[in-house]
Every structure is written in C-alpha cells, then in structure tokens.
Amino acid sequence: MEFKFINQLKFFSLFILFIYSNSAISSTVAEALEASKNNKNKEAVKIWSQLANTGNTIAKYNLARHISSGEGIAKNEGLSEKWLKEATRSGLVQAYTNLNKEALVSANGLQLTFNSGPLYWLAEQEPDQYTIQLASSRNEKSIEKIYDDFRLKGKGGYYHYKRDGIDRYALIYGSYKTVAAANIAIKELPEKLRKKTPWVRKIKSLQKISQ
Numbered sequence: 001m002e003f004k005f006i007n008q009l010k011f012f013s014l015f016i017l018f019i020y021s022n023s024a025i026s027s028t029v030a031e032a033l034e035a036s037k038n039n040k041n042k043e044a045v046k047i048w049s050q051l052a053n054t055g056n057t058i059a060k061y062n063l064a065r066h067i068s069s070g071e072g073i074a075k076n077e078g079l080s081e082k083w084l085k086e087a088t089r090s091g092l093v094q095a096y097t098n099l100n101k102e103a104l105v106s107a108n109g110l111q112l113t114f115n116s117g118p119l120y121w122l123a124e125q126e127p128d129q130y131t132i133q134l135a136s137s138r139n140e141k142s143i144e145k146i147y148d149d150f151r152l153k154g155k156g157g158y159y160h161y162k163r164d165g166i167d168r169y170a171l172i173y174g175s176y177k178t179v180a181a182a183n184i185a186i187k188e189l190p191e192k193l194r195k196k197t198p199w200v201r202k203i204k205s206l207q208k209i210s211q
Contacts, residue, residue, distance in 0.1 A: 041072025121157025127204035
C-alpha cells in the first residue's frame with residue numbers, strides 16, 4: 001500500500017525575512033535558498049560553500065546546517081560545529097547547542113528564522129494535535145535508520161527523552177486534528193511499520209517530556 005503522508009512539510013535550512021542591502025549577495029543567497037527549496041541540496045551546498053569561504057555569515061550558518069543534517073554533503077558534526085563557530089564569530093547571534101525554531105539576528109540587524117531537522121520536528125507542531133508514535137529505542141541510530149528507510153523527511157521526526165535515567169529516542173509521524181484521524185492513518189502505514197504496533201500520542205504531552 002502506498003505510504004500516504006498527511007503532513008507535507010518541507011525542510012528548509014534558513015529563510016531570510018529581510019533582504020540584504022547588497023543586491024549581488026542577495027541574488028546569490030536567493031539562488032541557494034531556491035536550490036534548497038527544490039531539494040537541489042548539492043547545488044545549495046556549492047553556493048553556500050563559495051559564500052562561506054568569502055566570509056558571508058549567513059552562508060557559514062547554512063553550510064553548517066547542511067553538513068549537520070547530511071543534506072547535499074557528507075554528514076560531519078565536527079566540521080558542522082566549525083562553521084557554526086565561524087558564524088558566531090562573524091556576528092550571527094544564535095545558540096547552536098539549542099537548535100530549535102527561533103528568531104535569529106545577525107550583527108547588521110538582519111533577522112532570520114529556520115526550521116530544523118527530524119530531532120526538532122516535534123517542537124514545530126501544534127500542541128493540540130495528535131501524532132503517531134512508530135517506534136522507540138535506546139539507540140538513536142536505529143531510529144534514524146527507520147526514519148531514512150521509510151523516507152519520513154519533513155513528514156515526521158523523533159524526540160529524545162529519559163526513562164529511569166536512560167536515554168531513549170522515539171520516532172513519530174504525522175500531525176492530526178483528532179485521534180480518529182490518526183487511527184485511520186495507522187491503517188494506511190506500510191505493513192512493516194504496523195507490525196511495530198504504532199499508537200496515537202498527544203503532541204502536547206510529547207513536547208513536555210522531550211529534551
């Protein structure tokens with residue numbers, strides 16, 4: 001059965017809310033954002049890399065996000081942290097240890113915002129809605145594998161919590177207005193996911209326990 005996704009969210013590293021005064025730079029940034037929007041991540045990374053190496057603060061931040069998520073370039077947390085630090089030194093005010101959805105302001109007053117990856121998907125959802133918990137594990141990598149295997153990018157995510165002092169990760173999918181709608185969606189899941197006994201969770205309750 002075809003895997004039907006209700007929530008068609010797109011992942012974007014960064015959206016600019018105010019335009020650069022330098023039109024040449026603005027045009028290049030716009031091209032990078034357009035490439036990301038169309039899932040041409042390798043092209044976006046190429047542009048961000050060129051700009052980052054010329055000292056562009058916003059490009060440094062976006063390049064770090066791509067490297068951290070593995071979108072269009074090999075995932076490398078060490079290199080990602082390097083570019084995040086570079087962006088901070090250049091004047092981009094942001095706490096990269098708390099990469100949630102939030103307003104950002106650069107040294108010249110440029111306001112920015114971003115949507116993060118799967119680990120932060122939950123924080124972006126409406127608290128009064130419901131989601132489907134697909135699986136949980138002590139191993140984050142195993143959760144990431146299910147996430148990748150079933151192509152849940154932008155349609156779900158996972159959250160971190162502790163049980164009896166032990167780190168655990170839970171994979172969630174979709175956002176629904178009612179429990180009934182979520183239960184219908186469960187019936188449409190691939191058989192391999194249904195075998196994991198997915199169940200409906202209130203988003204608000206998960207947001208409270210996630211770390």
